[in-house]
Amino acid sequence: MFAKLGALMDRYRWPVVGVWLVVVACGAVFGGGLFDRLATTTTNRADSESAVAQATIDRIAPQGSVVIAVIEGRDVYDGGLNASVSKAANEIRTMTGVKEVNDLYTGQGGQIGADNMSTTVRVELDPRLTDADREALEDRVRDRLEMIEAPKVTVGGDKIAERAFAEQSVDDLAIGESVAFVALLVALVLIFGGVVAAGLPLAVAVAGVAGSLLLLLGLSYVTKVSEYSLNVVTLLGIGLAVDYSLLIVARFREERRVLEPTEALVAATERSGRAVLISGLAVALTLGGLAVFAEPLLAAVALGGAAVVVLATLAALTLVPALLSLAKHRIKASTEPKRNVLARLATKAQAKPGPVALAVTAGLLVLAAPLLGANFANSDARALPHSNEARQAYDALQTKFNNNHPDDVVVLVEAGPERADVRMFMNQINQLQQDVFRLEVRRDVPKGWTVLDLTPKGEVGGEESYDLVRRVRAMSTPFPKYVTGSSAEVVDYRQSLAGRLPLAALVVLLVTVVLLFALTGSVVIPLKAVLMNLLTLLATLGVLVVVFQWGWGQVPLFFDSWGGVDLTTPVLLFVFIFGLSMDYEVFLLARIKEEYDQRPDTNRAVLRGITRSGPVVTAAAICIGIVFLGFTFGGLVAVKEIGVGMTVAVLIDVTVVRGLLLPALMTMLDSWNWWAPPFLRRRPAAVIRERQRV
Known part of the structure; x- marks a missing residue:
């Protein structure tokens, strides 16, 4: 299948390149219209208690901005x-x-x-x-x-801060892309040793960005596309486009050692195409797991992200072979692989697999330890750069007028304040002296309703305001009541995410297991991959707590810590890390499986597979790390969190996990790596035994 695809792209290279040039041109002409259609997307579902209460207040006693x-x-x-x-x-x-x-x-x-x-x-x-x-x-x-x-x-003001977020997001996108493209060009030239080979992944990334803008523009007519999701989705699309292109170009240079240019092109597409397709499917399907949460922001990222990943995969499988066909005589063959960093690490891991596996696992759990004190909450104006006027106004209000108290907890009562039981309810709230600093009855509320504004004790982002929400909700009253406000939104968001996390995790795990089984014919390898990815995720989140919540990264990353991590960040990282880890998992395992099929010796297959695929995995990690680091130059703290988180995850995954933990575990398991139940082993040989080199 993929050999035929490579031959077709070689034969019809000009029409294929022409189609993608049209995509780039349309993206340049029409893509800018997306920025006029960006919307602020809420984190909570419309049926959450805080959202229902706020919608009711807006209807019966609306307040302007x-x-x-x-x-x-x-x-x-x-x-x-x-x-x-x-x-x-x-x-x-x-x-x-x-x-x-x-x-x-x-x-x-x-x-x-x-x-x-x-x-x-x-x-x-x-x-x-x-x-x-x-x-x-x-x-x-x-x-x-x-x-x-x-x-x-x-x-x-709230609405002015929202507009500041939108404007800063667009500025961050431009800065992030500019930094990423310049740094990528330098890195790719050093990796490939030539401008032509280095330019191919960048050309695909440009096509991917243009196509992404068109896709998101189309989606904006169906659903809301937020400024935040635009940043995150574009970041992901650039990284994947470069990763997949790099894999195919590197394989072409390897095949050029023994094959003519046209044959090398077909062979590279054949032997890397399946890995690219499996990886793209993995990332797209794991992003679909975000839709399980049903929150508007996550649903927008899921839809937009899946579309962009499909586009990046399509570009890698069509545009890269077509461009290679045009430049195949100008791209030099690579040299024979030497004992690269991953191979040296793998050798040490195979020598002492038990101690290495134990030490790596313990080290990752130590990095994850700060999660025990994590404060995950919604970002507010404090996530804006300190130079922003809306942020300065917020800080001045909090320090000089509000004594740094959290925003009011708002209670909507479906009964008038003249009723004795409503007054008794207010007295009960006033008795919560450890939680409530001030209670005020809102004016201009229609008869038959009461709106209470409760100022919590404690500081912004503290658990006191969340405890107050839970205590008021737990009070028994003879009339309906609802609690809203920013603290209630965080409580609802946390509960919703926690309630739907098992289902989302099941989607991600099934995708990982099924696709890796299709690649290796083993059920042990996919389960091991899930555990390694989980360790990477926990360690990454622990590092984020230290960098952003504790504020250790304030000076080098140019931000002011607000004492927490955005609640959306761990959810996105969960999906992104599992999805992107599949890149390197597939790159390595496909080569290890090829070596094992040729000679069923696990230790030999692991070392040779890592030796041969190590350079491209390392190069891909460097490139995608550059892309993510590019987005730490922006001003929004939430986007910095994603950029730093993914960079840390890639660094951990490609060094200690793929270089040490993977070979150590595979050495310990030996032939058990390839175990599968008999009823699965009886599947057609074309599915289980297909040999594929990457």
């Missing part, structure tokens, strides 16, 4: 400041779409900071404004507030 200015550096009792703030507040009140303005001098709700040198202006907009009108009005309000005569005026 809030723009808030923090004015610092001037005595709040200064007459000049009074006049400047009052003038700005009165002018803003005359703007169409402004519902209410609160400040210290002309309206209710004015605040004085803890330093007596700061105050706020709070502007609420009409909730009936369309998104476009709201954003235009926010800009006008912000411009006027920034004209207040004070040493420092910073303007923020």
